[in-house]
Amino acid sequence: MNIFLVLFKKEIKELLTRQLLISIAAMLFIFAVIGKSVGSHSRSSGVRNSVVLLDLDRSPLSKRIAGAMRKAKAEILPSGAANIAAALADPQFAGENSFILLPAGLEKDVAGQKASRVEYYSRFRRDASGLGPALAAGRVRKLSTAVSGAVSAWALERRLPGLSADLLKDPAPAREFAVIDGRMEQVPVAQVVAFMQSQSYFFPMAVFFIVMLSAQMIMTSVASEKENKTLETLLSSPVDRRLLVLSKLAASTSIAAALSLAYMLGMRSFMSGINSIAGAGPAAAASEALARLGLVMTPSGYLLTGLSVLFCILCAISMAFILGILAEDVKSVQTLLTPLMMPLMLAYLLPIFIDLSTANFGIKFLLYAIPFTHAFMAPQNILMGNIQQVLYGIAYQAAVFAAFVLLAARLFSGDALLTLRIKGFKFGGGGR
Amino acid sequence: MNAVELRGLTKKYKDFEAISGLDLSVGAGEIFALVGPNGVGKSTTLKMIATILTPTAGTISVFGLDTVRDAHRVRELISYLPEEAGAYKNLTGREYLRFMAMVFLKDHARAEAATAFGEELCGLKDRLKDKIKTYSKGMARKLLLARAVMIRPKLAILDEPTSGLDIVNGYEIRKTIKQLAAEGTTFIISSHNMAEIEFLSGRIAVINKGKLLACDTPAALRVKFSTEDLEEVFIALAR
Numbered sequence: 001m002n003i004f005l006v007l008f009k010k011e012i013k014e015l016l017t018r019q020l021l022i023s024i025a026a027m028l029f030i031f032a033v034i035g036k037s038v039g040s041h042s043r044s045s046g047v048r049n050s051v052v053l054l055d056l057d058r059s060p061l062s063k064r065i066a067g068a069m070r071k072a073k074a075e076i077l078p079s080g081a082a083n084i085a086a087a088l089a090d091p092q093f094a095g096e097n098s099f100i101l102l103p104a105g106l107e108k109d110v111a112g113q114k115a116s117r118v119e120y121y122s123r124f125r126r127d128a129s130g131l132g133p134a135l136a137a138g139r140v141r142k143l144s145t146a147v148s149g150a151v152s153a154w155a156l157e158r159r160l161p162g163l164s165a166d167l168l169k170d171p172a173p174a175r176e177f178a179v180i181d182g183r184m185e186q187v188p189v190a191q192v193v194a195f196m197q198s199q200s201y202f203f204p205m206a207v208f209f210i211v212m213l214s215a216q217m218i219m220t221s222v223a224s225e226k227e228n229k230t231l232e233t234l235l236s237s238p239v240d241r242r243l244l245v246l247s248k249l250a251a252s253t254s255i256a257a258a259l260s261l262a263y264m265l266g267m268r269s270f271m272s273g274i275n276s277i278a279g280a281g282p283a284a285a286a287s288e289a290l291a292r293l294g295l296v297m298t299p300s301g302y303l304l305t306g307l308s309v310l311f312c313i314l315c316a317i318s319m320a321f322i323l324g325i326l327a328e329d330v331k332s333v334q335t336l337l338t339p340l341m342m343p344l345m346l347a348y349l350l351p352i353f354i355d356l357s358t359a360n361f362g363i364k365f366l367l368y369a370i371p372f373t374h375a376f377m378a379p380q381n382i383l384m385g386n387i388q389q390v391l392y393g394i395a396y397q398a399a400v401f402a403a404f405v406l407l408a409a410r411l412f413s414g415d416a417l418l419t420l421r422i423k424g425f426k427f428g429g430g431g432r
Numbered sequence: 433m434n435a436v437e438l439r440g441l442t443k444k445y446k447d448f449e450a451i452s453g454l455d456l457s458v459g460a461g462e463i464f465a466l467v468g469p470n471g472v473g474k475s476t477t478l479k480m481i482a483t484i485l486t487p488t489a490g491t492i493s494v495f496g497l498d499t500v501r502d503a504h505r506v507r508e509l510i511s512y513l514p515e516e517a518g519a520y521k522n523l524t525g526r527e528y529l530r531f532m533a534m535v536f537l538k539d540h541a542r543a544e545a546a547t548a549f550g551e552e553l554c555g556l557k558d559r560l561k562d563k564i565k566t567y568s569k570g571m572a573r574k575l576l577l578a579r580a581v582m583i584r585p586k587l588a589i590l591d592e593p594t595s596g597l598d599i600v601n602g603y604e605i606r607k608t609i610k611q612l613a614a615e616g617t618t619f620i621i622s623s624h625n626m627a628e629i630e631f632l633s634g635r636i637a638v639i640n641k642g643k644l645l646a647c648d649t650p651a652a653l654r655v656k657f658s659t660e661d662l663e664e665v666f667i668a669l670a671r
């Protein structure tokens with residue numbers, strides 16, 4: 001046989017361990033879970049296309065605008081309120097996120113060659129996550145295009161004398177407002193969305209890497225002490241075994257804490273930068289509007305986020321410690337990370353697709369049972385004022401951490417350390 | 433009082449019985465050797481004496497202390513060298529000795545004295561300031577052996593101490609062991625080197641498949657099996 005094939009076959013046999021297949025199966029499982037819950041979630045909450053329309057003009061033009069919006073596949077819910085505040089407060093529309101206001105005198109303004117101002121209000125839930133905010137921004141864009149088209153067409157049909165090209169180009173400039181928790185600010189929705197996404201995508205991603213790094217660090221450390229038998233030597237020494245566990249945890253935690261501190265500092269400058277990118281409008285004005293909406297981190301907010309991340313790392317480290325005890329050697333660390341990867345991936349990916357504030361109980365329970373979720377969601381919750389939820393999250397993480405440390409200490413004081421192991425059987429090989 | 437007493441010692445890994453009802457006693461100051469073919473349970477027995485595995489049945493006492501109930505006090509008397517052990521690769525030889533001395537003795541002055549003794553024993557001289565990852569297999573083994581005996585334990589448990597050492601180094605280690613035994617340390621060693629065992633040990637226990645087959649001085653064993661060569665005794669028993 002070709003020598004290359006001989007070598008190739010050997011490499012495949014070396015790589016294709018049972019653990020690897022289990023990891024692959026685990027990944028498939030996670031994506032299936034995410035796909036399923038995203039599907040059921042969007043069916044139940046209905047990726048909304050409804051818009052509350054507050055028509056204060058009540059003119060042929062405003063009827064025409066409503067028609068254009070319907071053509072743009074929006075489900076129009078007419079509101080009889082006298083002003084936007086009343087419409088927003090209307091319990092009938094408590095579940096609605098998009099409101100459009102056609103101001104009184106709209107038709108007269110256009111007839112008089114004045115650009116009319118249509119107002120778009122996007123309401124965000126305190127604990128909104130998932131694709132909701134981004135969809136809201138997209139909806140505003142789509143609807144404002146439809147509205148402009150309708151107004152231009154109306155003006156052209158009237159053959160208004162001296163119709164200016166400027167007016168035709170943008171006959172109904174959008175005035176966008178964001179509504180969060182009763183506060184209302186004029187700010188491009190795209191800007192708010194950019195900010196929220198920085199919370200729900202970029203922040204968890206960084207935490208994800210820190211957690212993986214520290215977990216791998218301690219697992220490799222335990223597994224290599226096992227492989228080198230330096231652990232056996234330490235275990236036969238008159239040092240309290242709990243001290244052995246504690247010193248390892250403490251050392252990894254200090255390094256991980258330094259990592260997260262560096263990260264928090266990095267995030268600060270990242271966050272101050274994020275307000276100036278994305279979206280329209282002058283950056284300074286927009287970031288002031290975001291601040292007035294409460295979308296700004298205070299020092300205590302950073303502290304709380306840091307604390308949540310620290311406990312997230314502690315949980316990961318204590319779990320990784322146990323997995324390290326089970327590891328046969330350093331080589332198996334990689335695949336033994338799978339049980340840690342799975343909840344981590346779920347906690348990271350699900351909130352990107354699903355709005356937790358409206359998710360069903362099962363999904364919520366699954367996510368909040370994962371201690372990492374609490375850290376991922378911390379900045380969002382802090383910004384939205386859900387301090388209590390962050391504190392509960394930290395308490396839960398602390399409890400999980402304590403449970404795993406106790407388990408680790410137990411495993412450390414018995415035979416398990418030397419006899420328990422998850423072996424990387426080769427396919428076809430097997431046996432001792 | 434005997435240094436080590438095994439009574440009906442049994443160890444099961446899941447369903448597999450690695451040691452079945454072993455009875456042995458080792459006197460204080462003795463150099464006692466465990467021999468037997470690969471995989472018969474020598475290392476398992478040594479690990480149980482070293483308190484890092486617990487017996488499934490039977491008892492072990494070390495200077496009168498039970499290795500399960502009084503594990504912590506036993507650990508203050510012993511020093512264990514695992515087979516094929518490694519060290520912390522990023523420490524230098526000297527740092528490693530100092531660290532282990534502190535772990536075992538918990539006292540700066542005593543640890544310093546032990547470290548100095550260890551540095552002398554391992555014979556690595558200038559290389560002690562290099563990281564362990566730059567050491568050859570034999571150099572690392574000498575360092576680990578020095579570590580195991582530098583604290584002058586009452587009982588040293590050495591699993592294949594001289595495997596991987598050259599003739600000169602092996603010889604020097606054996607001399608050191610003999611000298612320390614004369615100064616009062618008890619040794620339990622396992623080995624596959626019959627010449628070494630002949631030179632070192634007062635008594636030999638031959639085990640096979642977890643059971644004790646013979647336990648006597650090398651001379652007595654040779655007489656019993658009417659041969660000049662200890663290896664032939666071993667081969668006869670291993671069958």
Ligand SMILES: Nc1ncnc2c1ncn2[C@@H]1O[C@H](COP(=O)(O)OP(=O)(O)OP(=O)(O)O)[C@@H](O)[C@H]1O
Nearest residue numbers: 418419432445450469470471472473474475476477
């Ligand atoms: N952690 C373990 N789990 C299951 N079986 C084990 C374990 N450790 C050892 N064994 C089995 O117990 C038996 C005795 O092993 P042990 O290491 O004590 O042999 P040994 O006499 O030291 O051999 P060698 O001369 O090769 O070092 C072997 O059959 C081995 O496969």
Ligand SMILES: [Mg+2]
Nearest residue numbers: 474475476515
């Ligand atoms: Mg062995």
